[in-house]
Each structure stands twice: as structure tokens, then as C-alpha cells.
Amino acid sequence: MSHTLSQTLGMQHPLIMAPMFLVSNEAMMKAAIRSGIAGTFPSLNFRKEGELPELLERLNGARSGASGTYGVNLIVQKTNPLYKKHLDACVAAAVPFYITSLGNPREVIDAAHSYGAKVLCDVTNLEHAAKAAQVGADGLIAVCAGAGGHAGPYPMHVLVPALKKEFPHMPVVAAGGIATGRQMASAMILGADAVSVGTRFIASTEASVSEEYKQAIVDHGMEDIVLTERLSGTPCNIINTPTAQKLGYKQSSFEKWLSRNPRTRKYFKMMVQMKGMKKLEKAVKPNHYTHLWSAGQSVEMVEDISGVETIVARLLEEYRQSVQSFVS
Incomplete structure (x- = not known):
């Protein structure tokens, strides 16, 4: 090695x-x-x-x-x-x-x-x-x-x-x-x-994230991690909280078309990423009602x-x- x-x-x-x-x-x-x-x-x-x-x-x-x-x-x-x-x-x-x-x-x-x-x-x-x-x-x-x-x-x-x-x-x-x-x-x-x-x-x-986020890493297991396309447009692993379930996991056919069309691709992806960034930024703050947390399957360990x-x-x-x- x-x-x-x-x-x-x-x-x-x-x-x-x-x-x-x-x-x-x-x-x-x-x-x-x-x-x-x-x-x-x-x-x-x-x-x-x-x-x-x-x-x-x-x-x-x-x-x-x-x-x-x-x-x-x-x-x-x-x-x-x-x-x-x-x-x-x-x-x-x-x-x-x-x-x-x-x-x-x-x-x-x-x-x-x-x-x-x-x-x-x-x-x-x-x-x-x-x-x-x-x-x-x-x-x-x-x-x-x-x-x-x-x-x-x-x-x-x-x-x-x-x-x-x-x-x-x-x-x-x-x-x-x-x-x-x-x-x-x-x-x-x-x-x-x-x-x-x-x-x-x-x-x-x-x-410097919320204690709720940190504790979620400890409390959740590998089966609680889901892959979503709705947060940034690119498949992303997050904890399957009620907020994540409400957000959803798959882009619609229209959203996929916007992300692939040469005329709309850049601006649509930028919009999706900015919206996702704002959602995540709110969620990491202490005592915020939005529980949208990125994490990998290694939470199990x-x-x-x-x-x-x-x-x-x-x-x-x-x-x-x-x-x-x-x-x-």
C-alpha cells in the first residue's frame, strides 16, 4: 500500500x-x-x-x-x-x-x-x-x-x-x-x-451545522439514504426525512427535457442548483423546520x-x- x-x-x-x-x-x-x-x-x-x-x-x-x-x-x-x-x-x-x-x-x-x-x-x-x-x-x-x-x-x-x-x-x-x-x-x-x-x-x-443535522447522522442508517434528482439536477444522496419525501426523487419528463435542451440547459440547471442551494442552506441552520440533509450510506457506521x-x-x-x- x-x-x-x-x-x-x-x-x-x-x-x-x-x-x-x-x-x-x-x-x-x-x-x-x-x-x-x-x-x-x-x-x-x-x-x-x-x-x-x-x-x-x-x-x-x-x-x-x-x-x-x-x-x-x-x-x-x-x-x-x-x-x-x-x-x-x-x-x-x-x-x-x-x-x-x-x-x-x-x-x-x-x-x-x-x-x-x-x-x-x-x-x-x-x-x-x-x-x-x-x-x-x-x-x-x-x-x-x-x-x-x-x-x-x-x-x-x-x-x-x-x-x-x-x-x-x-x-x-x-x-x-x-x-x-x-x-x-x-x-x-x-x-x-x-x-x-x-x-x-x-x-x-x-x-457549524445544526445539532439536529449532526444527530441525524448518528441516528439514521444506510437504509435511510435516498438518491434524488430534485435537489441539484444531478443524482444526490440525502437522508430520507419527511422534507425529502415531499421534495421527491425524480425529475419530471419536462424537467429532464429542459436540462437536456441546448437552449435551456444552462439556465435551467443554474436555476435548479440555486433553488437547491437555498433549501440546503436553510436546512443546516439550528432549529429550522426544513430537514433536508445531505449524507452518505456510511451513516450506518x-x-x-x-x-x-x-x-x-x-x-x-x-x-x-x-x-x-x-x-x-
């Missing part, structure tokens, strides 16, 4: 705290950096004027002398109105690495490589992976079935080996359904160079709310014990 990717990205352990919309925050990033892992966050979590550049400056300071690092997740679809502005801010701050989602990553890759940063691209299948490899991606994040938020259709035990077989010289990060060190070890044995864990960190003391550093230490200890049991 190679930890080359960890060294390349500047982290001590092969563990990435996944970027989570409206969840990932500064306190979580700094705790990840102190823990020797990589904390990542969506740039869209910091949409106010001047907010992102100021945060990046503080995170660069937090990296000094630490064994961990951070990265920024950029939604590269044309429907993201802040994409170019956020990319420029990230380049100006010399962000260590990027994760790209939902679009062509070429511009991010070219910008990152101009100063030596790395780019990992979210992929859900071999076709997407091939396109990312062709434009110079430094690694692939295998977004597998069961992941929180935008999930892929294939299980980790199929997608990760398939990517390693098709792209043997490219690092692969396993994402989706991982919340314990044993699951982490399983992914590494499959050939993953690192893992990305998201849902487990929602139930952390540093997360989450049993408490703990500090980020405690969660990381537990994951790594379970990982070491699992690897030792495999070796012996």
Missing part, C-alpha cells in the same frame, strides 16, 4: 476530509491540518465578497510547520457563477491542491500546474476518468455508490480496481461509504492511494459526535490495526 500520493499532496496520512457543501468550515480545515491529513472544502461555502481570499491566507498560515494540508473543491460547470473568480483567488493564494467536480477541469489543471499545484478530479466512471486523464489530471477521486451528495452508480470494490487497471500510473482516491479505519484499509487493499471521508465529519464538534482530531485518530488507529491483521 503506497502512500506516495500523501507525500505528493503534503499530508502525513492517506486521508482526505471530503469537501461538503455548507458543512466544511475553517475550524474543520485547521483541525485536519493539525491531524496530518488533508482538509478540503467547496469554494462555494465562502461566497461573500473577500471571504475566500482571507480564508486562504489563514489556512496557508496554519500549514506552516504542520504535517497536514488543505485543498479547494471547485465546481467547474458553467452554471457556477463564481467559478472564475474563485479560481483566480485560489491561484493568487497558491492553493496546494484542487478537487474538481461536474465539468471540464482543463482550466483548473492549467492554472494549478502553472505554479506546481496538483489537481484531483471527481469521476464516477471510466469515461469521465479518461477525459480527466487526457487534460492532465494528477489523480482521480473515485466517487462510488453510497457517497454523500453527488454519488456515482458503481460500488467501490468495482470502480477503484477498474480505474487502477485502466490508468495504472494515476493515483486513485476512494470516496463513498467510508467511515471507519477498517473500510479505509479495505479501499487501500483494493489499490486506492488514499481515501476521502465526508459523512463521518458532519457529526463533528467543529462542524457513525455512532457519536466527536472532535475532528479524535475522529482522525480513531480512523488511523483502526486502519493500522486492520492492516496489521491483514499482514499477519
Whole structure:
């Protein structure tokens, strides 16, 4: 099990705290950096004027002398109105690495490589992976079935080996359904160079979401996770609350037509994403009646709310014990 990717990205352990919309925050990033892992966050979590550049400056300071690092997740679809502005801010701050989602990553890759940063691209299948490899991606994040938020259709035990077989010289990060060190070890044995864990960190003391959301992560199981197209236009895993049931899971035939028609596609997708973003933003606030919460199937394995550093230490200890049991 190679930890080359960890060294390349500047982290001590092969563990990435996944970027989570409206969840990932500064306190979580700094705790990840102190823990020797990589904390990542969506740039869209910091949409106010001047907010992102100021945060990046503080995170660069937090990296000094630490064994961990951070990265920024950029939604590269044309429907993201802040994409170019956020990319420029990230380049100006010399962000260590990027994760790209939902679009062509070429511009991010070219910008990152101009100063030596790395780019990992979210992929859900071999076709997407091939396109990312062709434009110079430094690694692939295998977004597998069961992941929180935008999930892929294939299980980790199929997608990760398939990517390693098709792209043997490219690092692969396993994402989706991982919340314990044993699951982490399983992914590494499959050939993953690192893992990305998201849902487990929602139930952390540093997360600034409502206590209701955190407790929902603890209380719900894998059968409570459903895939909906109604939130962002892209299949997305959420907890099956009454609010989710009211929202629905499938787009209508007319909505699908609007999302595919060349004349309406961009604007319809932008509208759906903005509406979904506002719904989620309300739902994460304390005591709000809307219970619309993104999460992955790994809620099954989450049993408490703990500090980020405690969660990381537990994951790594379970990982070491699992690897030792495999070796012996």
C-alpha cells in the first residue's frame, strides 16, 4: 500500500476530509491540518465578497510547520457563477491542491500546474476518468455508490480496481461509504492511494451545522439514504426525512427535457442548483423546520459526535490495526 500520493499532496496520512457543501468550515480545515491529513472544502461555502481570499491566507498560515494540508473543491460547470473568480483567488493564494467536480477541469489543471499545484478530479466512471486523464489530471477521486451528495452508480470494490487497471500510473482516491479505519484499509487493499471521508465529519464538534443535522447522522442508517434528482439536477444522496419525501426523487419528463435542451440547459440547471442551494442552506441552520440533509450510506457506521482530531485518530488507529491483521 503506497502512500506516495500523501507525500505528493503534503499530508502525513492517506486521508482526505471530503469537501461538503455548507458543512466544511475553517475550524474543520485547521483541525485536519493539525491531524496530518488533508482538509478540503467547496469554494462555494465562502461566497461573500473577500471571504475566500482571507480564508486562504489563514489556512496557508496554519500549514506552516504542520504535517497536514488543505485543498479547494471547485465546481467547474458553467452554471457556477463564481467559478472564475474563485479560481483566480485560489491561484493568487497558491492553493496546494484542487478537487474538481461536474465539468471540464482543463482550466483548473492549467492554472494549478502553472505554479506546481496538483489537481484531483471527481469521476464516477471510466469515461469521465479518461477525459480527466487526457487534460492532465494528477489523480482521480473515485466517487462510488453510497457517497454523500453527488454519488456515482458503481460500488467501490468495482470502480477503484477498474480505474487502477485502466490508468495504472494515476493515483486513485476512494470516496463513498467510508467511515471507519477498517473500510479505509479495505479501499487501500483494493489499490486506492488514499481515501476521502465526508459523512463521518458532519457529526463533528467543529462542524457549524445544526445539532439536529449532526444527530441525524448518528441516528439514521444506510437504509435511510435516498438518491434524488430534485435537489441539484444531478443524482444526490440525502437522508430520507419527511422534507425529502415531499421534495421527491425524480425529475419530471419536462424537467429532464429542459436540462437536456441546448437552449435551456444552462439556465435551467443554474436555476435548479440555486433553488437547491437555498433549501440546503436553510436546512443546516439550528432549529429550522426544513430537514433536508445531505449524507452518505456510511451513516450506518457513525455512532457519536466527536472532535475532528479524535475522529482522525480513531480512523488511523483502526486502519493500522486492520492492516496489521491483514499482514499477519
